[in-house]
Amino acid sequence: MxxxxxxxxxxxxxxxxxxxxxxxxxxxxAKEVGIRESAIYNHFSSKKExxxxxxxxxxxxxxxxxxxxDELLDEISNPEIFIRNFARKxxxxxxxxxxxxxxxxxxxxQFYNNTEIDISFSSYYSGYFEMTKLIFSEMMKHKFxxxxxxxxxxxxxxxxxFLLRLKNPDSLENKELIRKIDEHxxxxxxxxxx
Amino acid sequence: MxxxxxxxxxxxxxxxxxxxxxxxxxxxxAKEVGIRESAIYNHFSSKKExxxxxxxxxxxxxxxxxxxxDELLDEISNPEIFIRNFARKxxxxxxxxxxxxxxxxxxxxQFYNNTEIDISFSSYYSGYFEMTKLIFSEMMKHKFxxxxxxxxxxxxxxxxxFLLRLKNPDSLENKELIRKIDEHxxxxxxxxxx
DNA sequence: GTCTATAAGGAGATAGAC
DNA sequence: GTCTATCTCCTTATAGAC
Numbered sequence: 001m002x003x004x005x006x007x008x009x010x011x012x013x014x015x016x017x018x019x020x021x022x023x024x025x026x027x028x029x030a031k032e033v034g035i036r037e038s039a040i041y042n043h044f045s046s047k048k049e050x051x052x053x054x055x056x057x058x059x060x061x062x063x064x065x066x067x068x069x070d071e072l073l074d075e076i077s078n079p080e081i082f083i084r085n086f087a088r089k090x091x092x093x094x095x096x097x098x099x100x101x102x103x104x105x106x107x108x109x110q111f112y113n114n115t116e117i118d119i120s121f122s123s124y125y126s127g128y129f130e131m132t133k134l135i136f137s138e139m140m141k142h143k144f145x146x147x148x149x150x151x152x153x154x155x156x157x158x159x160x161x162f163l164l165r166l167k168n169p170d171s172l173e174n175k176e177l178i179r180k181i182d183e184h185x186x187x188x189x190x191x192x193x194x
Numbered sequence: 195m196x197x198x199x200x201x202x203x204x205x206x207x208x209x210x211x212x213x214x215x216x217x218x219x220x221x222x223x224a225k226e227v228g229i230r231e232s233a234i235y236n237h238f239s240s241k242k243e244x245x246x247x248x249x250x251x252x253x254x255x256x257x258x259x260x261x262x263x264d265e266l267l268d269e270i271s272n273p274e275i276f277i278r279n280f281a282r283k284x285x286x287x288x289x290x291x292x293x294x295x296x297x298x299x300x301x302x303x304q305f306y307n308n309t310e311i312d313i314s315f316s317s318y319y320s321g322y323f324e325m326t327k328l329i330f331s332e333m334m335k336h337k338f339x340x341x342x343x344x345x346x347x348x349x350x351x352x353x354x355x356f357l358l359r360l361k362n363p364d365s366l367e368n369k370e371l372i373r374k375i376d377e378h379x380x381x382x383x384x385x386x387x388x
Numbered sequence: 389g390t391c392t393a394t395a396a397g398g399a400g401a402t403a404g405a406c
Numbered sequence: 407g408t409c410t411a412t413c414t415c416c417t418t419a420t421a422g423a424c
Contacts, residue, residue, distance in 0.1 A: 004407080004408095018306065018307060019216070019306050019307060019308060020214060020216055020217075020302075020303075020306045020308065021217075022213075022214055022216035022217035023215075023216035023306055023307075023308045025398075025399060025400080026399080026400060026401085027398075027399075027400090035407090035408065035409090036408065036409060036410080037400080037401085038401080038402075038403095038408075038409075038410085038411095039407065039408050039409075040401095041400095041401070041402080042407055042408075043407090045401095046400080046401080047400070047401095107301045107302070108214075108301070108302055108303075108306070109214075109302075110302075110363075112212065112213050112214045112217055112302070113212060113213060113217075114213060114214065114217045120363075121360050121361070121363070122360075122361050122362075122363075125357075125360070125361060148381070149374075149377055151374070152354075152374055152377045152378055152381065153381075155354060155357055155358070155374075155378075156350070156353075156354045156378060156381065158357070159350075159353035159354040159356070159357035160346075160349060160350045160353040160354075162353070162357060163319075163349055163352070163353035163356060163357070164349070166315050166316075166319070167315070167316055167319060168316075169304075169314075169315070169316075180343075180345070180346055180349075183343055183346045184346055184349075184350060187342070187346065187347075187350065187385060190385065191381060191384065191385040198389080198390095219416075219417065219418085220417080220418060220419085221416075221417075221418090229389090229390065229391090230390070230391060230392080231417095231418080231419085232390080232391075232392085232393095232419080232420075232421095233389065233390050233391075235418095235419070235420080236389055236390075237389090239419095240418080240419085241418070241419095
């Protein structure tokens with residue numbers, strides 16, 4: 001059995017995702033949790049604090065630790081396979097329930113002054129970008145792939161995956177989607193291989 | 195001198211972009227316009243109606259008419275140049291003031307149930323997708339480019355441009371940005387040419 | 389077309405009993 | 407830790423004078 005604080009966080013995540021920060025009231029949250037509004041204040045001192053805590057929990061400490069699993073890195077000497085699996089892994093991650101929530105909240109709130117919480121797509125994305133850029137830079141150094149602009153390479157690799165994510169906000173696992181991701185990886189590989 | 199209705203639409207666009215639909219009140223709008231809240235209701239019957247009218251005005255009737263200018267189509271027989279100019283044109287369009295507003299509002303509101311207005315990234319994007327897919331399909335038919343999956347091609351062409359747009363929500367003209375767009379077009383062309 | 393005044397309810401947040 | 411009760415301000419919207 002979860003304690004009330006956890007339930008508040010869980011329910012308010014759902015509400016913020018569906019209705020946005022401004023569109024969600026303490027009243028809404030209390031109703032979903034099944035307590036009075038005043039009881040919320042035993043656990044959080046303000047609505048903003050709920051939001052901040054929730055963003056904090058949704059944000060992973062280390063992205064590479066999540067994405068670059070041993071299983072994935074085992075294939076690093078086979079760049080074609082590695083690129084395919086890397087793409088699948090990133091999309092799978094973006095398709096996870098908590099990451100779907102985070103992306104929706106970031107895209108929904110990034111521009112607004114309603115919270116003083118600093119969230120922006122740029123800072124969200126930069127973790128993925130730096131990681132991907134590093135991988136391609138290393139691949140260039142080891143002559144696995146052609147020398148070219150690593151920034152553009154990383155962006156064009158990730159952009160397609162993120163677009164698929166945007167186009168399918170509620171998508172589950174889907175064979176056609178995986179086919180497209182693999183097709184993208186294949187085209188990408190044809191383009192960068194030496 | 196604009197009339198009040200136009201000023202309301204103009205000011206509320208700015209507010210919806212900055213603070214979102216739920217985060218913007220009739221009071222905010224009235225204040226920006228310089229009239230009382232009640233005076234708003236001489237022009238619109240509800241906040242929702244302002245929003246609907248504004249989305250309607252921001253949505254172009256025909257996308258191809260805006261993007262596929264004669265100047266652009268003159269180069270169609272030179273696919274490398276056409277692709278470069280097409281990419282530049284789309285980004286320039288996405289970077290225009292009214293389109294920046296529309297994109298921000300769509301990304302900010304698409305998931306929420308706060309308005310009954312149906313806006314989603316998917317339907318916004320599909321106009322660009324269909325147009326781009328058609329162009330590449332024609333290019334394949336005329337053997338200007340290699341035969342491959344036109345869906346994946348169109349998405350990967352547009353995805354990079356849209357990602358740049360997302361990464362730079364307030365960007366103005368920028369040489370580095372144009373260089374990246376051109377680099378993307380070049381890589382893309384190398385990949386699809388026969 | 390804009391104003392003042394006001395309704396009727398929702399917002400975030402607190403005090404104090406249990 | 408949750409409740410009832412309440413505060414104060416904000417919300418959308420309307421009525422009616424000018």
